């Protein structure tokens with residue numbers, strides 16, 4: 001039937017098509033595409049989502065699970081090892097959870113403001129760290145400039161929980177005057193791509209919408225450079241944790257051997273002379 005419709009159109013634009021094979025009715029989708037797009041009713045239950053983030057099905061204890069404390073230590077020891085100018089700066093901690101990582105900046109005399117999309121996380125933060133300024137905001141929708149401008153914007157463990165990472169990055173970078181510190185689960189792929197992932201909303205440290213994303217490092221670097229950060233770096237030595245100590249294979253995966261794949265990014269409006277950082281943009285290498 002379809003070929004009958006196509007025939008006159010092709011004849012019109014390309015002349016007689018009598019000798020050409022008729023187009024197939026509809027090519028089947030390759031099996032790997034079908035496998036990737038599992039319909040919602042066939043999704044695994046939350047407990048079996050293959051993601052090593054602590055998934056407790058709700059409750060704030062996820063922020064104090066042994067795995068969470070272990071990766072917190074690795075990430076913050078690593079941030080300290082980079083020797084960046086942080087002391088006394090104004091810092092916005094986006095996706096702060098219950099505020100554990102913000103203590104790093106409080107210890108360095110920073111003017112801190114913490115933001116999260118979940119009120120219950122911020123209530124716990126107020127109990128644990130009384131007097132720490134905080135505000136409720138969804139990084140994909142609510143302008144962060146309402147909280148002011150900041151020399152440093154810090155977003156560890158957040159980007160991959162967003163369904164629209166470009167909106168989130170635009171929002172975070174728009175109130176950042178100097179340095180943007182970012183940590184994310186990434187897709188191991190050399191081109192600027194993004195994978196979509198299911199995430200359980202009930203879990204307090206994950207996506208607020210039900211979708212997460214897994215950008216490639218090139219995606220992050222390209223987006224940040226177009227948002228006005230001329231210098232985008234990663235760390236020469238990654239945090240001492242299996243999620244970061246990965247062998248780059250370019251295989252399009254975001255988890256391997258039972259753990260997530262993560263990367264640290266430091267984006268700056270000015271060039272940073274720092275032997276611990278490796279430029280990710282070609283233009284930086286030339287400068």
Ligand SMILES: C[S@@+](CC[C@H](N)C(=O)[O-])C[C@H]1O[C@@H](n2cnc3c(N)ncnc32)[C@H](O)[C@@H]1O
Nearest residue numbers: 095096097116117118138139156157161205208
């Ligand atoms: C994995 S936890 C990270 C907590 C802390 N930053 C860390 O790295 O340990 C992710 C946090 O981001 C918050 N979050 C998720 N989606 C968000 C969104 N769209 N806007 C703001 N916060 C969000 C969650 O509520 C959760 O507290």
